[in-house]
Amino acid sequence: MSTNSAPVYMDNSATTRPFPEVIEAMTDVYREQFGNPSSLHWMGYEAEKLVSKARRSVASLLGTGEDQVYFTSGGTEANNWAIFGSLRSAGERYKHVVTSAVEHPSILATMEYLEQLGYRVSVAPVDRYGRVNPEEVLSLVAEDTCLVSVMYVQNEIGAVQPCAEIGAGLSEMGPRRPRFHVDAVQGFARLEIDVSKWGIDLISISSHKIHGPKGMGALYIRKGVPMHPLIFGGGQEQGLRSGTENVPAIVGFGVACDIWAQIAHQVRDNLYNLRKRLISGIAGVFPDAVLNGPPLENVAPHIVNFSFPGFRGETLLNALEQRNVFVSTGSACSSRKSKPSPVVLALGKSEAEALSAIRFSMSPFTTAEEVDITVSALEDALKELGPWRRKLT
Ligand SMILES: Cc1ncc(COP(=O)(O)O)c(C=O)c1O
Numbered sequence: 193m194s195t196n197s198a199p200v201y202m203d204n205s206a207t208t209r210p211f212p213e214v215i216e217a218m219t220d221v222y223r224e225q226f227g228n229p230s231s232l233h234w235m236g237y238e239a240e241k242l243v244s245k246a247r248r249s250v251a252s253l254l255g256t257g258e259d260q261v262y263f264t265s266g267g268t269e270a271n272n273w274a275i276f277g278s279l280r281s282a283g284e285r286y287k288h289v290v291t292s293a294v295e296h297p298s299i300l301a302t303m304e305y306l307e308q309l310g311y312r313v314s315v316a317p318v319d320r321y322g323r324v325n326p327e328e329v330l331s332l333v334a335e336d337t338c339l340v341s342v343m344y345v346q347n348e349i350g351a352v353q354p355c356a357e358i359g360a361g362l363s364e365m366g367p368r369r370p371r372f373h374v375d376a377v378q379g380f381a382r383l384e385i386d387v388s389k390w391g392i393d394l395i396s397i398s399s400h401k402i403h404g405p406k407g408m409g410a411l412y413i414r415k416g417v418p419m420h421p422l423i424f425g426g427g428q429e430q431g432l433r434s435g436t437e438n439v440p441a442i443v444g445f446g447v448a449c450d451i452w453a454q455i456a457h458q459v460r461d462n463l464y465n466l467r468k469r470l471i472s473g474i475a476g477v478f479p480d481a482v483l484n485g486p487p488l489e490n491v492a493p494h495i496v497n498f499s500f501p502g503f504r505g506e507t508l509l510n511a512l513e514q515r516n517v518f519v520s521t522g523s524a525c526s527s528r529k530s531k532p533s534p535v536v537l538a539l540g541k542s543e544a545e546a547l548s549a550i551r552f553s554m555s556p557f558t559t560a561e562e563v564d565i566t567v568s569a570l571e572d573a574l575k576e577l578g579p580w581r582r583k584l585t
Contacts, residue, residue: 200486200566202553203557205348210405217447221440228436229242230428230456243443246447253380256474264409265438266409270397271396282338289314291315292318293317296532299341319469321487323354323486326358338521340362342382343377344389345492349484349485349491350495372393375396376396382456394413403556408438435505459494459556463558471483475498477568480500481500481510495553497536499536505550506521508548508570520550521533
């Protein structure tokens with residue numbers, strides 16, 4: 193068994209290494225500028241200025257006005273707020289929501305809860321690449337549909353959903369159309385989002401997926417969209433999300449956005465090249481490997497997901513870990529449970545294929561050398577585990 197000296201982190205969809213500038217800026221806030229933005233003295237005023245500056249950075253990367261960005265504790269809260277806040281503000285008449293089969297658990301678990309509360313949930317299926325058909329999504333809209341929630345980039349397989357088409361179709365439904373929510377946690381910063389052109393009302397984003405701190409995110413709420421709060425209290429965030437602002441994390445998020453504004457295009461091109469290199473490398477060392485998700489088009493630059501028939505994803509993950517390469521078997525929230533990935537199953541794959549799935553996810557820090565190390569570690573691991581390979585049933 194060959195072991196690399198430096199760890200190769202290929203789990204950037206789970207979380208990312210904070211940019212050094214993020215850590216520096218946050219440390220400075222913790223040390224020197226720890227005021228509460230609501231305080232009336234100058235320390236409060238300084239903290240408030242920091243929050244406003246960061247809000248401008250986030251809004252600018254998203255391509256929206258700063259008064260439409262509301263900080264939250266992350267993508268999960270933003271998703272929960274988008275759903276519950278929409279239903280609460282729409283009123284009793286609206287009892288139906290539409291979503292897709294491959295949403296993140298922070299959407300799907302919320303939808304399950306809604307069903308327990310008596311709401312109807314329609315789930316659009318996906319094709320073999322993990323994409324919804326926009327017409328099928330639109331056909332699910334009923335008289336009492338409050339919300340359509342479809343993610344931008346699927347977090348396990350990288351499929352990019354046709355959000356522009358869904359938004360356009362919803363806009364054609366006139367003023368009483370359902371509102372459109374997009375969970376853009378994996379797509380934000382990495383891919384373009386044309387918020388107004390795509391007719392999006394609500395967008396969830398998360399800081400730790402783009403090299404900012406954990407426990408920080410935001411919900412974009414289009415101007416004029418009525419929204420109920422989820423968290424009540426001191427009236428922070430224009431009265432819609434109470435709680436003393438997490439100033440250091442907000443500042444870190446803003447700095448991460450500023451950096452992405454400079455590097456996004458270049459990073460995207462590099463990552464698409466690394467993605468191709470990784471895919472051909474894996475196909476070279478294990479021709480039976482099956483790519484989950486779109487091969488070239490409508491796919492995010494940083495995610496590659498393969499099934500390795502005959503092997504268990506978990507076993508492969510451990511074998512790669514022993515070789516200092518860190519990957520995932522599915523979304524971080526579910527990867528500790530030994531269950532087949534519901535996302536891979538939704539592509540029409542078998543349970544055995546879903547149990548053998550591994551996700552490799554890259555970042556601006558990923559190098560071609562690391563991709564090659566990953567491929568040879570995988571080759572080595574597959575050779576070692578080969579005698580235990582099981583025939584697919
Ligand atoms: C697509 C998607 N949505 C939402 C989330 C949740 O974000 P957070 O970890 O900030 O709560 C994640 C995180 O894995 C994600 O990938």
